[in-house]
Amino acid sequence: MRSYEWHGKAVLEATNKALVKVASEVADDVVRDAKTILKSKAKKTTAGGLLDQFSIDKLKDGTSLVWCQGPRKWSKPYHASFFELGTYKDDPHPFMRPAKERNERKAKDKFEKALEQLFRGAA
């Protein structure tokens, strides 16, 4: 009878590493698309103010959080949310949620491909 070593820890580490890498790529894609949508919807002044306000936080579990706030020098640093959701006087110009939606299917494919490559390589 042959015995196989499980190498569980190594498999989990490799899987996690691959998924974190893809999550980071997906976050970059979302930011890129959000900026493109923002440019197409915003007036020059507002776009200029928000375009360099995107951030990607790497969370402890390896996932990435994409967020956009607003220029700190402005009196309302949460300006991005007004732009995204709309206010009682300003029309909504969603840019974050459409970017997320646009990348959902692509992200799923990327995760699948990364796992496939990982396990084919290991086989």
Next chain:
Amino acid sequence: MNELFTAIYNRFTNTTTTGFYNDVSGRMYLYNAPQGATFPYCVYFPVVDVSDVDFTDEREELLVQFNVFSQNNSAAQAGTLLASCKTMFDDCSLTVTGWRHLEFARTNVYPNNDYDQQPSIHGYSVEYDVTLEKERS
């Protein structure tokens, strides 16, 4: 996707004497409210541009947002609007011409206030996931 917006508006106007229609006095606007619109009111719109969705698939998923606003010294009226909006649209069934309506599920609610105004503006943004399937002849 005019059929969906029409279906949403039809549901809104279905009962006028009570509920959400009555609470906003019939003021629900698509995309934007006219300048100087009387409070309270509601604005609804697709979060993802309709031009981004080609509606050639058998099944379509959209994100629709409702913004409710009230200008009142208390947050109570906005709270009432939010509650009646949820009552009207949470998991509702719509009649969408050419489509079978499968889902109208609330996903997120965000506060949307402006305390700089006098009296303050209190509001909420309510987001729904909508799923439609093409009707087969």
